[in-house]
Amino acid sequence: MIECNKCKAQINLKVKEERIPGTELDAQYIQCEECKKKYIVLLKDGKTKAMLLRAKNMQARYRRMHGRKNVAEVEAYRKHMENYQRTIQRYQLQLRNNNKNLIKDYL
Ligand SMILES: [Zn+2]
Structure with a gap:
């Protein structure tokens, strides 16, 4: 498990993906469910x-x-x-x- 740098909660390792607004870039990320901080896994063009x-x-x-x-x-x-x-x-x-x-x- 990975600990959130911001709130120290355990982060769910389920990878999500979203388009970065106004770009052709997609970000794969994991997200802390406590404080909603996102962490990049892969940036894709x-x-x-x-x-x-x-x-x-x-x-x-x-x-x-x-x-x-x-x-x-x-x-x-x-x-x-x-x-x-x-x-x-x-x-x-x-x-x-x-x-x-x-x-x-x-x-
Ligand atoms: Zn957090």
Whole structure:
């Protein structure tokens, strides 16, 4: 469980999503039920959505590779997937940084 920084209550980890008004950005967040403080989980723009879809497709492909491709090939693909996850994480940090003032209610 996570404790709310503001009121110290335990936060329900159910992730909700909403559009940030006046933008093309969607915020995934968890919310303290006591004081209603929101905490960002993921900030999504069009590029993030495309990247997440690609990552999901890569995982499906990786699962299909098992038992069919040789071990080295499967391992190389796993590394490729991990690199892509890091690319997504870097982009997430950049996106949050570029929209600091828009997400201040979620931090
Ligand atoms: Zn709270």
